[in-house]
Amino acid sequence: MKVVFTMGGITHYLSPLLDNIVRKGVDVVMVIPSAKDNRTIGKGVKLINSEALYQVKYSEVKQGWHGKTILTDLKMILDEEKPDIVVLGWPYFLQYFFDRQLRLLIKKNNIKLVIREIPFQVPPFGHLGYFKKNPVYDENMVLQSRGMSFFIRALCTMYIRKFVYKHADATINYASCAYDILPSYGVNKDKIFVTYNTSDTESLLRQRKAVLSAPPLLEKKQRILHIGRLVKWKRVDLLIGAYAKIYLDFPNSELTIIGNGPEKENLQSLVEGLGLKGKVVFAGAIYDPFTLGQYMHESSIYVLAGMGGLSINEAMCYSLPVICSVCDGTEKDLVQDGVNGYYFENGNVDSLAKCIEYLLRNPQIMEAFGDVSLKKIQEEINLDTVSSRFVEAFEKTLFSLKK
Numbered sequence: 001m002k003v004v005f006t007m008g009g010i011t012h013y014l015s016p017l018l019d020n021i022v023r024k025g026v027d028v029v030m031v032i033p034s035a036k037d038n039r040t041i042g043k044g045v046k047l048i049n050s051e052a053l054y055q056v057k058y059s060e061v062k063q064g065w066h067g068k069t070i071l072t073d074l075k076m077i078l079d080e081e082k083p084d085i086v087v088l089g090w091p092y093f094l095q096y097f098f099d100r101q102l103r104l105l106i107k108k109n110n111i112k113l114v115i116r117e118i119p120f121q122v123p124p125f126g127h128l129g130y131f132k133k134n135p136v137y138d139e140n141m142v143l144q145s146r147g148m149s150f151f152i153r154a155l156c157t158m159y160i161r162k163f164v165y166k167h168a169d170a171t172i173n174y175a176s177c178a179y180d181i182l183p184s185y186g187v188n189k190d191k192i193f194v195t196y197n198t199s200d201t202e203s204l205l206r207q208r209k210a211v212l213s214a215p216p217l218l219e220k221k222q223r224i225l226h227i228g229r230l231v232k233w234k235r236v237d238l239l240i241g242a243y244a245k246i247y248l249d250f251p252n253s254e255l256t257i258i259g260n261g262p263e264k265e266n267l268q269s270l271v272e273g274l275g276l277k278g279k280v281v282f283a284g285a286i287y288d289p290f291t292l293g294q295y296m297h298e299s300s301i302y303v304l305a306g307m308g309g310l311s312i313n314e315a316m317c318y319s320l321p322v323i324c325s326v327c328d329g330t331e332k333d334l335v336q337d338g339v340n341g342y343y344f345e346n347g348n349v350d351s352l353a354k355c356i357e358y359l360l361r362n363p364q365i366m367e368a369f370g371d372v373s374l375k376k377i378q379e380e381i382n383l384d385t386v387s388s389r390f391v392e393a394f395e396k397t398l399f400s401l402k403k
Contacts, residue, residue, distance in 0.1 A: 003027070026394060085394055087172065124184040140231070218294070
């Protein structure tokens with residue numbers, strides 16, 4: 001079985017997943033923009049360029065009139081590779097809608113079409129009111145879901161999705177909310193496959209064993225940890241503000257922030273302004289897995305106050321309870337409120353502070369939550385189970401069409 005994926009680039013967390021899919025018997029071909037054109041990958045996201053089990057094909061790109069990236073060589077690559085399945089994610093499934101020749105090529109070569117989404121910030125069909133309750137922001141926290149032009153684009157995108165889903169043989173989704181959303185676009189539930197998303201949990205869990213046997217790196221404290229790019233939509237400012245409300249009650253506590261980004265100076269100024277110098281540590285970007293593992297192992301709570309996703313998976317590998325709100329949609333399948341973490345009211349600093357305070361005051365609950373986090377990774381959402389779900393989705397898609 002040969003599968004062509006379209007992606008904006010190969011990230012450090014995607015490559016192990018693709019390799020694992022290959023190990024399970026699938027011939028994987030990745031089609032990505034040429035090296036100078038990683039337009040659909042966020043700034044600062046770590047990309048890799050190393051040997052792998054899957055093939056990589058580079059495509060030139062251009063910007064379509066709809067404002068999104070088009071892989072101009074996709075038709076040529078599909079014609080050469082003749083895969084059994086092509087997996088199109090956002091924004092590349094727009095090409096299927098706008099490019100009639102691509103549709104004809106896929107049909108001519110009997111290639112099965114699979115659409116890949118989280119889905120996140122995808123409203124049920126016909127429900128534009130969704131954006132009032134779920135506003136859309138960019139990385140700089142500038143509100144996008146306003147004005148007539150946004151809602152016209154959102155309405156058009158709904159109908160494009162409906163068209164593409166109508167022609168799709170299956171959908172692969174990273175979050176179980178797909179079962180609630182996609183049927184409104186006419187997708188039968190037997191075509192909805194939820195694979196979840198994962199980091200390289202095999203390496204993380206191996207590294208964890210080494211970390212547990214190593215001497216401590218840090219002074220023993222009640223450490224609140226955040227890992228991620230320092231951009232506005234990560235809401236690290238909210239986390240700092242919440243910590244400012246409770247730190248005096250916990251003299252042995254510390255907030256550690258790992259990552260770099262354009263907001264670092266602003267956040268450092270916020271820390272000084274709130275009198276938190278010495279209580280908040282900016283550790284910078286840490287890419288060494290062992291050192292990063294030490295920070296996670298020697299922390300008490302992991303907090304993701306804004307957007308993100310896979311950092312939750314990684315924190316759970318180190319038995320950390322998680323506090324989060326609206327991230328990228330995948331958090332709902334990882335964090336169970338009151339079981340291995342808490343959800344705070346989105347954007348509410350007092351709600352976040354209350355969650356942190358409660359866990360710091362209840363170390364036994366923290367430990368129990370952490371045990372559940374680790375177990376969920378070990379048994380449910382890990383590199384092996386997620387890659388197996390991908391393969392199962394591909395096999396069922398081909399099998400059901402041959403029945």
